[in-house]
Amino acid sequence: MSDSFDVVVIGAGPAGYPAAIRAGQNKLSVACVDEWKNFDGTYAFGGTCLNAGCIPSKALLESSELFQRAKDEFAVHGIKLGDIKLDLAAMQKRRAAIVKTMTGGITALFKANGVVGIQGHGQLLPGNKVVVTAADGSQRTLQAKNVILASGSTPIRLKTVPHDGKFIVDSWNALEFDAVPARLGVIGAGVIGLELGSVWRRLGSEVTVLEALENFLPMVDQTIAKEAQRHFKKQGLDIKLGAKVLRAEVKGAAVDLVYADAQGEHQLQVDKLVVAVGRRPFTEGLLAEGTGVELDARGFIQVDDHCRTGTTGVWAVGDAVRGPMLAHKGKEEGVMVADLIAGHFGEVNYKVIPSVIYTAPEIAWVGQTEEQVKASGRAYKVGAFPFAASGRARAMEAGQGMAKIVAAKDDDEVLGIHVIGPMAGELIGEAVLAMEYSASTEDIQRTMHAHPTLSEAIHEAALAVDKKAIDSINR
Numbered sequence: 331m332s333d334s335f336d337v338v339v340i341g342a343g344p345a346g347y348p349a350a351i352r353a354g355q356n357k358l359s360v361a362c363v364d365e366w367k368n369f370d371g372t373y374a375f376g377g378t379c380l381n382a383g384c385i386p387s388k389a390l391l392e393s394s395e396l397f398q399r400a401k402d403e404f405a406v407h408g409i410k411l412g413d414i415k416l417d418l419a420a421m422q423k424r425r426a427a428i429v430k431t432m433t434g435g436i437t438a439l440f441k442a443n444g445v446v447g448i449q450g451h452g453q454l455l456p457g458n459k460v461v462v463t464a465a466d467g468s469q470r471t472l473q474a475k476n477v478i479l480a481s482g483s484t485p486i487r488l489k490t491v492p493h494d495g496k497f498i499v500d501s502w503n504a505l506e507f508d509a510v511p512a513r514l515g516v517i518g519a520g521v522i523g524l525e526l527g528s529v530w531r532r533l534g535s536e537v538t539v540l541e542a543l544e545n546f547l548p549m550v551d552q553t554i555a556k557e558a559q560r561h562f563k564k565q566g567l568d569i570k571l572g573a574k575v576l577r578a579e580v581k582g583a584a585v586d587l588v589y590a591d592a593q594g595e596h597q598l599q600v601d602k603l604v605v606a607v608g609r610r611p612f613t614e615g616l617l618a619e620g621t622g623v624e625l626d627a628r629g630f631i632q633v634d635d636h637c638r639t640g641t642t643g644v645w646a647v648g649d650a651v652r653g654p655m656l657a658h659k660g661k662e663e664g665v666m667v668a669d670l671i672a673g674h675f676g677e678v679n680y681k682v683i684p685s686v687i688y689t690a691p692e693i694a695w696v697g698q699t700e701e702q703v704k705a706s707g708r709a710y711k712v713g714a715f716p717f718a719a720s721g722r723a724r725a726m727e728a729g730q731g732m733a734k735i736v737a738a739k740d741d742d743e744v745l746g747i748h749v750i751g752p753m754a755g756e757l758i759g760e761a762v763l764a765m766e767y768s769a770s771t772e773d774i775q776r777t778m779h780a781h782p783t784l785s786e787a788i789h790e791a792a793l794a795v796d797k798k799a800i801d802s803i804n805r
């Protein structure tokens with residue numbers, strides 16, 4: 331096998347593997363190097379997202395929601411079941427099988443697109459060479475015209491809350507618990523903390539979420555965040571805001587922790603403690619001396635708007651570079667870079683990146699929040715539609731939440747769309763497309779939406795912006 335490639339990608343997560351596939355589609359010779367190892371010691375492509383993030387978390391969110399709905403909601407539909415029992419081993423087996431199928435799928439996609447997949451650690455050397463160290467310590471040097479760095483991110487650990495992988499754990503460990511912890515502590519009420527808290531709460535844990543910030547979900551439109559907070563409280567998630575964890579230690583088979591809030595210091599004992607305080611770029615062992623690739627003060631690889639590092643022929647994408655740490659953002663960057671290398675057009679629209687929190691109700695948004703628009707000084711108008719008035723949502727027994735649109739007063743441009751409610755993550759696709767095409771609310775108003783569907787909520791919210799909603803009272 332030749333060791334010379336047009337493109338070598340380091341990292342086969344959702345930023346790296348699409349870059350490799352698109353490079354292959356562009357008829358470039360390409361290798362993709364990845365060192366991910368699962369807890370059982372086996373290599374797997376797919377990075378954090380497929381092995382320890384997006385996919386396993388969504389598998390467990392789905393299973394746990396079905397469990398909870400079967401227990402608490404089926405009776406309303408006239409479905410009577412006997413004693414509902416949890417088989418966590420089967421639930422975890424399903425989660426693992428989905429991950430295996432998806433990561434195995436990447437190997438098949440690599441083959442179909444002419445990508446040489448290599449398992450081992452990759453390090454960039456000066457002169458666009460990559461040295462790959464395999465598990466047995468053997469090394470091979472690849473020469474590349476272009477190198478794409480897609481080394482991703484890793485959970486942030488707290489010194490005062492020492493990780494042991496058993497009692498004090500990270501998000502990956504928390505996806506693989508083999509028993510439901512009676513008392514679960516979660517540090518961090520961000521996306522990952524709320525999703526994991528929801529999974530284990532639905533399966534029976536008493537969940538306490540400790541968040542140092544006073545504001546709940548500060549990055550989310552605050553109308554939506556307030557509504558979310560109400561629902562999570564009703565579900566029994568004990569979310570303590572302004573609660574800073576000072577220290578924690580494992581004592582026997584439990585974790586003792588101390589946190590401080592405005593009232594002073596408090597003690598809490600839990601059976602497992604998940605640290606979900608964010609992620610940092612992962613670049614350990616990635617760059618040899620003299621490559622010219624720079625990191626910024628927070629450890630992100632420095633790139634321009636087209637993901638070029640300062641070194642000719644070296645690019646960087648995904649969680650390892652600035653911008654939101656989201657799989658789809660990394661994917662678009664990877665594809666853009668592979669197209670630019672091939673001499674094609676490539677661009678990422680950083681203003682239109684959707685975000686989703688897969689709780690129940692789901693939360694999804696794109697563009698600016700009402701607070702951001704207000705702060706920008708631009709005159710704006712707002713329309714909202716409650717799912718309580720949606721026939722489809724009612725039929726689904728999911729009439730909670732709303733769709734909300736923020737638009738410019740002068741030219742009617744849609745500035746942000748925010749949804750909390752059933753399938754919000756799916757509904758946001760329409761919002762993203764609308765904003766990608768610089769839609770006005772009138773464009774959405776004049777677009778026919780099938781009835782009865784959840785997407786009518788977006789249509790009605792657009793109508794509500796001009797006080798023309800049909801299915802709810804205009805305010």
Ligand SMILES: Cc1cc2nc3c(=O)[nH]c(=O)nc-3n(C[C@H](O)[C@H](O)[C@H](O)COP(=O)(O)OP(=O)(O)OC[C@H]3O[C@@H](n4cnc5c(N)ncnc54)[C@H](O)[C@@H]3O)c2cc1C
Pocket residue numbers: 340341342343344345346363364365366367376377378379380382383384385387450451452453480481482483501502522612614615616647648649650655656657658659660
């Ligand atoms: C619990 C959880 C849930 C999440 N849910 C979502 C979600 O629903 N939606 C969403 O958009 N995002 C989600 N994310 C975030 C998402 O997983 C990341 O944004 C995404 O994986 C980043 O992709 P990436 O390719 O940049 O990096 P990664 O997925 O981290 O992949 C990087 C890969 O590079 C490999 N690597 C690193 N250095 C080297 C090296 N030197 N040599 C060889 N290989 C190397 C790593 O082993 C890894 O396989 C979630 C994250 C977590 C933790």
